[in-house]
Amino acid sequence: MRRVGCPAASRSRRRHRAAAWTAAVASALAAGLWPAPQAQAAQSARLGAAFSPYRLGGRATIVFSFEIAAPAGQLPAALTDVDIEYPQNLGIVLSGLGLDVCSAPILEANGTGGCPTNSVMGGGWAVAEMRFGAQIVSERARISIARAPDEGGHIALLLYAVGPSPVDTQILSPAQLVPAEGPFGGQLNIQLPLVPSVPGAPDVAIVQMKTTIGPQGVLYEERAGGRTLTYTPKGILLPNVCPKGGFQFAAQFEFVDGTKQSARTAVPCPTRRRQGTG
Amino acid sequence: MSLTHSRAALRAVVAAVAFGGCCSSAAIADASVLKASDTAHLRYVSASGALLLEKGTATGTLPGSMTVHLDVGATFTGSFAIVTKSGSIYGHGTATPHGSGAYESFSGSLTVTGGTGRYRTARGSAGLYGTFNRSNYALVIQTRGNLSY
Numbered sequence: 001m002r003r004v005g006c007p008a009a010s011r012s013r014r015r016h017r018a019a020a021w022t023a024a025v026a027s028a029l030a031a032g033l034w035p036a037p038q039a040q041a042a043q044s045a046r047l048g049a050a051f052s053p054y055r056l057g058g059r060a061t062i063v064f065s066f067e068i069a070a071p072a073g074q075l076p077a078a079l080t081d082v083d084i085e086y087p088q089n090l091g092i093v094l095s096g097l098g099l100d101v102c103s104a105p106i107l108e109a110n111g112t113g114g115c116p117t118n119s120v121m122g123g124g125w126a127v128a129e130m131r132f133g134a135q136i137v138s139e140r141a142r143i144s145i146a147r148a149p150d151e152g153g154h155i156a157l158l159l160y161a162v163g164p165s166p167v168d169t170q171i172l173s174p175a176q177l178v179p180a181e182g183p184f185g186g187q188l189n190i191q192l193p194l195v196p197s198v199p200g201a202p203d204v205a206i207v208q209m210k211t212t213i214g215p216q217g218v219l220y221e222e223r224a225g226g227r228t229l230t231y232t233p234k235g236i237l238l239p240n241v242c243p244k245g246g247f248q249f250a251a252q253f254e255f256v257d258g259t260k261q262s263a264r265t266a267v268p269c270p271t272r273r274r275q276g277t278g
Numbered sequence: 279m280s281l282t283h284s285r286a287a288l289r290a291v292v293a294a295v296a297f298g299g300c301c302s303s304a305a306i307a308d309a310s311v312l313k314a315s316d317t318a319h320l321r322y323v324s325a326s327g328a329l330l331l332e333k334g335t336a337t338g339t340l341p342g343s344m345t346v347h348l349d350v351g352a353t354f355t356g357s358f359a360i361v362t363k364s365g366s367i368y369g370h371g372t373a374t375p376h377g378s379g380a381y382e383s384f385s386g387s388l389t390v391t392g393g394t395g396r397y398r399t400a401r402g403s404a405g406l407y408g409t410f411n412r413s414n415y416a417l418v419i420q421t422r423g424n425l426s427y
Contacts, residue, residue: 088351089351091350092328093351096412099378101378147378153376155352155375177352237325237328240326
């Protein structure tokens with residue numbers, strides 16, 4: 001199954017059902033897992049953030065994570081937008097990441113293997129839940145993050161999630177780094193396409209995501225003297241001074257049922273003994 | 279780089295003459311508008327987070343040494359100072375980055391807010407264009423606009 005999110009797409013377009021789900025529905029029917037319609041519960045959200053490594057004035061990978069929770073035994077509504085505001089003065093432009101770009105058609109056709117090596121900006125994973133009858137089934141997907149051609153003067157990214165089981169899933173989510181107000185330096189805006197479940201059941205719900213933007217696990221290539229050299233990009237430059245109260249992050253989550261949740265977190269200022277962990 | 283250096287009477291001076299003259303001759307003599315077009319090549323000095331300190335040389339209408347403090351966030355914002363033989367000019371600007379790859383281009387505007395020496399009353403605005411080398415952080419900045427002093 002492939003789902004591609006589009007920032008300009010209407011909700012109705014985003015709800016378009018993929019024909020490939022027929023196979024999943026047939027499997028569910030065969031297994032006697034036809035869904036029983038159930039009310040969806042109000043969800044709560046929790047945000048996490050970290051720098052790795054964490055040294056003021058040093059280079060780092062930024063780690064974003066979030067969890068969406070519903071009351072026990074219930075499925076949260078599907079997530080449609082995540083806006084994560086990050087602190088001022090993070091040297092993302094100075095990171096040496098995203099020297100090349102990848103496009104949505106290339107990702108759809110060939111996965112990240114088809115993208116230029118120097119377009120990769122990070123990775124991560126997500127856990128999604130879907131209902132089959134009375135059962136809630138979870139699926140873990142690996143995420144690759146690639147730089148995409150800028151959109152409206154903003155750095156654009158593509159998040160490409162691949163989950164092999166129980167349903168073979170590929171989800172392409174566009175994202176942008178846009179200016180933010182107040183104490184924040186910018187906002188990572190991720191649009192998540194709706195992923196249909198079996199007929200009559202709620203859309204697949206993302207319940208956990210952890211992504212990194214930075215050089216951790218990323219290798220770039222450059223040509224020098226007729227040879228191709230592999231290197232690790234520099235990484236996001238942290239400021240020399242920690243802001244009062246630590247590095248503040250905030251997120252707003254929008255769900256398909258129209259509800260919103262917000263969450264905040266902070267990376268505390270390092271103590272001298274604690275430098276190196278974030 | 280084409281240079282256009284034209285001294286023209288400010289509107290205020292014209293008005294002053296038309297209304298019988300309210301301004302001193304020194305003020306009239308000092309009031310100038312400069313159509314300025316400059317290019318600066320700046321090199322990286324230091325950085326903290328997204329804040330860069332860059333220094334280099336400006337050539338064109340107002341040649342001199344230039345210092346820029348630049349915040350390379352989701353938008354580029356910063357302040358600058360050009361030290362010329364006749365005085366310094368300072369101000370601030372903002373620009374939107376475009377494109378991707380080893381070079382990030384940007385465009386925006388700058389505002390001149392003051393100066394010293396001959397440019398002590400400097401005011402003006404200009405278009406701001408440039409490229410940022412994402413490997414060595416070198417900046418090339420082009421400006422085109424009007425400066426009154």
